[in-house]
Amino acid sequence: MNREEFDSLLALLDADREAAGRKYEEIRTRLIGLFKLWGCTESDSQADETFNRVARKAAEVRERSNPLPFIVGVARKVFLEWLRKQKRKDRIPEPSVQAEEEPDYRLEHVRKCLEILTAEQRRLLLTYHADEQRIRSRKILCEQLGIPMNALRIRVHRLRKKVETCVEEKLRDLSMKRF
Amino acid sequence: MRDHDELLRRYLLGRLETEERDLLEERLLREADLLEEAEAVEADLLDDYAHGRLAPDERQQLAHRLASSPRGRERLALVQDLGRIASEKNGRVLPFQRRELSRFERAAALAAMLTIAVLSAWVATRTSDLVSPPQVAGTPTPAPSQPVRPPVPPVAPTPLPPREVIAESTPQETPAPEPAAPLVLQLALSTLRGEGQIPVRNVPPGTERVQLHLLLNEGDKSYFTSFQATVRGPGPELHAAGLEAREIEGRWTLVLDLDPKLPEGSYEVEVSGVTAAGDIEPIDTKELDITRNASAAAATPD
Numbered sequence: 001m002n003r004e005e006f007d008s009l010l011a012l013l014d015a016d017r018e019a020a021g022r023k024y025e026e027i028r029t030r031l032i033g034l035f036k037l038w039g040c041t042e043s044d045s046q047a048d049e050t051f052n053r054v055a056r057k058a059a060e061v062r063e064r065s066n067p068l069p070f071i072v073g074v075a076r077k078v079f080l081e082w083l084r085k086q087k088r089k090d091r092i093p094e095p096s097v098q099a100e101e102e103p104d105y106r107l108e109h110v111r112k113c114l115e116i117l118t119a120e121q122r123r124l125l126l127t128y129h130a131d132e133q134r135i136r137s138r139k140i141l142c143e144q145l146g147i148p149m150n151a152l153r154i155r156v157h158r159l160r161k162k163v164e165t166c167v168e169e170k171l172r173d174l175s176m177k178r179f
Numbered sequence: 180m181r182d183h184d185e186l187l188r189r190y191l192l193g194r195l196e197t198e199e200r201d202l203l204e205e206r207l208l209r210e211a212d213l214l215e216e217a218e219a220v221e222a223d224l225l226d227d228y229a230h231g232r233l234a235p236d237e238r239q240q241l242a243h244r245l246a247s248s249p250r251g252r253e254r255l256a257l258v259q260d261l262g263r264i265a266s267e268k269n270g271r272v273l274p275f276q277r278r279e280l281s282r283f284e285r286a287a288a289l290a291a292m293l294t295i296a297v298l299s300a301w302v303a304t305r306t307s308d309l310v311s312p313p314q315v316a317g318t319p320t321p322a323p324s325q326p327v328r329p330p331v332p333p334v335a336p337t338p339l340p341p342r343e344v345i346a347e348s349t350p351q352e353t354p355a356p357e358p359a360a361p362l363v364l365q366l367a368l369s370t371l372r373g374e375g376q377i378p379v380r381n382v383p384p385g386t387e388r389v390q391l392h393l394l395l396n397e398g399d400k401s402y403f404t405s406f407q408a409t410v411r412g413p414g415p416e417l418h419a420a421g422l423e424a425r426e427i428e429g430r431w432t433l434v435l436d437l438d439p440k441l442p443e444g445s446y447e448v449e450v451s452g453v454t455a456a457g458d459i460e461p462i463d464t465k466e467l468d469i470t471r472n473a474s475a476a477a478a479t480p481d
Contacts, residue, residue: 026211033214034207037221039248072204083247110260129258130265131230150184150216157219164257 001052008058009051012067024051027068031075038079046082050075105174106167113166121159128156187213187220192240225251225258229396259396361388361436368393368450368463379468386439393433393450395462400424400431403452406462408435412446412469443471 001009013027014020028047035043053074054061061070114122124145127137142152189195190203207214227233228241245251364380382389393408407420417437424431433450446469450462 027208030208030211030214033218034204036250037207037214037217039244039251041249041253043250068205068208069201072201072208076204086249106256107260107263110257111264114264126261126265129226129261131262132266134230153219153223154215157215157222160222160257160261161218163261164254167257168253 001055005052005055005058009055012054012058012061027071031071034072034075035079040079040082042082046078047075050078053078106171109167109170110163113163113170116162116166117159125156125159125163128152183216184220187217188224191217191221191224191244192237193244194240221251222254222258225255226262229255229259229262231400359387361390362386362439363390363392364437364467365392365394366448366465366467368395368465379470381470381472382439382441384471384473389437389439389441391435391437391448392427393435393448395424395431395433403462405453406433407451407453408433409449410435410437410446411449413442413444414438414440441469443469445469 010017010020010024012020013023028051031047031050032043035046040046050071054067054071057070057074061067114125117125124141127141130137138149138152142149145152145155147155186195186203190200195203207217224233224241228238231238233241245255362382364382366378391408391410395406405420406422406424407418408422409419410417415438417435419435422433422435424433426432427434446467448465448467450465452462
């Protein structure tokens with residue numbers, strides 16, 4: 001994206017350049033989240049690619065009062081292209097040590113990453129994911145914490161996300177070492 | 180709020196009409212909280228999927244979505260791992276667990292117990308000649324000082340074997356009179372990790388028995404009543420129906436005897452489950468490359 005395209009993109013988001021900059025950051029963060037929700041493992045770069053394409057078309061889109069539907073449409077297209085590339089790549093057989101060893105490492109990493117949580121947080125997360133007496137356990141959690149089920153779900157989600165990020169980092173470190 | 184959850188759930192299962200979906204995705208870009216909620220609802224769905232709690236149609240829809248969602252598969256793996264770790268702790272981590280006592284509280288409790296013990300001994304010596312022997316029958320049992328845990332369900336022994344692995348190992352449950360231990364090829368199903376990386380395994384010439392061990396996840400084991408598997412490759416097609424999962428080394432496993440003379444080449448293993456209603460649903464299709472190299476080690480991972 002060149003300077004001119006970037007300026008067009010900002011102008012599309014808001015007439016005020018400073019406000020447009022803030023909106024750009026907000027939308028980019030959520031785009032990354034949306035790509036992740038779709039299952040993309042390269043969400044940052046795909047969000048940037050979306051903005052690149054939107055910027056190129058910014059002049060045509062400017063007439064619209066709400067650019068979000070257009071951005072979502074472009075993002076979806078970018079995701080489908082990424083997915084197609086991914087599938088092609090996946091068809092190439094490559095005997096890999098990682099495929100064999102990752103699961104063991106993974107479970108161990110999850111165990112280690114649980115340690116970044118406090119004991120209470122850990123118990124909350126594990127109780128939530130325990131299969132046995134699931135409904136009863138979750139109700140008890142809600143009672144103990146004095147929060148509704150929805151809030152419990154979000155609280156657990158934030159903890160799980162911490163663990164997820166930690167595991168991702170550990171797996172990335174592992175593959176870097178192998179490389 | 181329930182409607183909200185329901186909308187997100189339908190979205191994540193791919194059940195929304197295009198227009199409805201586009202509107203929701205626009206909101207996901209606008210509302211940070213909604214995105215977080217969607218992720219949380221997704222995690223619940225994955226948890227239900229992993230434990231076989233989804234209705235068959237939902238299960239299929241989610242499986243379809245996961246097929247094009249590498250990150251979703253990673254999240255599924257995380258949820259499965261958390262469930263596994265939780266089950267190691269008997270699945271009652273918080274509500275049934277005693278609070279850890281501080282050093283001071285432990286010391287105070289110990290002092291109290293000692294005091295009670297000394298007092299009891301003193302009372303016993305003072306009254307032993309005044310009372311008849313204790314009446315055990317009919318005497319109410321004193322309440323335990325610690326909460327009693329409900330019976331513990333059988334827990335998978337640890338360490339668990341790798342899940343997305345083709346690796347040879349000797350199963351623990353090998354019957355004694357067998358002439359030769361089989362060469363075991365393990366293949367994990369539905370973990371959806373490492374997709375696209377086709378494992379290569381060597382079966383040295385002269386191997387007398389070869390078994391394919393298909394590792395099921397807990398959800399599939401509880402959801403289906405039996406299983407069927409088809410192995411396609413350079414040799415004749417092998418189809419096995421009415422397979423039952425056996426617990427081997429803590430994992431629910433489908434065992435297939437393969438022809439020890441199976442030719443070198445690329446194989447496809449297709450596994451389906453049969454529901455209680457008799458419906459057959461695909462579980463997974465995995466690829467596997469077999470080599471027949473005399474010099475390469477059979478059981479040594481790369």
